[in-house]
Amino acid sequence: MKDLFSEIQALKKSKNAILLAHYYQDADIQDVADFVGDSLDLSKKAAATDADIIVFAGVHFMAETAKILNPSKKVLIPDLKAGCSLADTCPPDRFRAFREKYPDTVVVSYINCSAEIKALSDYICTSSNAEKIISAIPRDKKILFAPDKNLGRYLAEKLGRDLTLWPGSCIVHEIFSEKKITQLKVRHPAALVIAHPECEEGVLKLADHIGSTSSLLKFTQTSPAKQFIVVTEAGIIHQMQKASPDKEFIAGPPQNECSCNECPYMKLNTLEKVRDCLLHEKPELTLSEDLRVRALVPMQRMLSLS
Ligand code: 13P
Numbered sequence: 001m002k003d004l005f006s007e008i009q010a011l012k013k014s015k016n017a018i019l020l021a022h023y024y025q026d027a028d029i030q031d032v033a034d035f036v037g038d039s040l041d042l043s044k045k046a047a048a049t050d051a052d053i054i055v056f057a058g059v060h061f062m063a064e065t066a067k068i069l070n071p072s073k074k075v076l077i078p079d080l081k082a083g084c085s086l087a088d089t090c091p092p093d094r095f096r097a098f099r100e101k102y103p104d105t106v107v108v109s110y111i112n113c114s115a116e117i118k119a120l121s122d123y124i125c126t127s128s129n130a131e132k133i134i135s136a137i138p139r140d141k142k143i144l145f146a147p148d149k150n151l152g153r154y155l156a157e158k159l160g161r162d163l164t165l166w167p168g169s170c171i172v173h174e175i176f177s178e179k180k181i182t183q184l185k186v187r188h189p190a191a192l193v194i195a196h197p198e199c200e201e202g203v204l205k206l207a208d209h210i211g212s213t214s215s216l217l218k219f220t221q222t223s224p225a226k227q228f229i230v231v232t233e234a235g236i237i238h239q240m241q242k243a244s245p246d247k248e249f250i251a252g253p254p255q256n257e258c259s260c261n262e263c264p265y266m267k268l269n270t271l272e273k274v275r276d277c278l279l280h281e282k283p284e285l286t287l288s289e290d291l292r293v294r295a296l297v298p299m300q301r302m303l304s305l306s
């Protein structure tokens, strides 16, 4: 493990590469990364870097976003099969047909979607800035929100806006059990429940705090509470524990006995694959210039508003 760490560090240095990792990555990948963050912070980091190579330890749409923002840089992803169940619920041909049914509507898409869906959108948002982006759209405009129906429903209720929702969801966030979280709360009465807005309505109703991964992390640092039930992908607990070693973090329980609170796509990346992709400079993420330019427009609107 130590050898792999030093190999990765040496390769990053010799190739002027930056390693970006999402909070849902394995702890060892987070520890060797140059920057660990949520989707918004990672996009900002990708937009600002002067590295020649960006290695994106996350999922496909995140690496694609880095390429949209950095056409001249080589963007590598440790495993090209690291997709996203939520992005997969929104195929471009069906989304185009859906969008055509609502002609005078502003399309806001959550960043967890393909470049094709981004290119069909007016604005992109992440869970960190979604409230800000939607609030920037005049109230008399109709809004179509894709692809996450849970985040969309949460935003509609919070902002008092009538959003038309694409019926997508994430397999990790919709598997959390309302019943088991309630039982955990009884066993740990002092624990606060913190949840990502991709979770279903019943689960969000149990939460003391709802937010993006970075918002959840910050909440655990600033709250005086000593125990938290963490209802999102379990990888984030690594940073929570590092930042607050005296606090206890209980992973939110899924409805079954498997480790379904781990994203199977995020977990395809390994330290060995990070080393190999730096060494061989592949798999590389590529995009046609036409698609990239069309997907860039709503991304830039998001970045200028955040
Ligand atoms: P964040 O932007 O909150 O990190 O969310 C990313 C994600 O994929 C949630 O499933």
Ligand code: SF4
Residues within 6 Å of the ligand: 059, 083, 084, 085, 086, 087, 112, 170, 171, 172, 173, 233, 263, 264, 265, 266
């Ligand atoms: Fe996609 Fe869900 Fe994994 Fe996030 S946790 S990358 S939304 S499958």
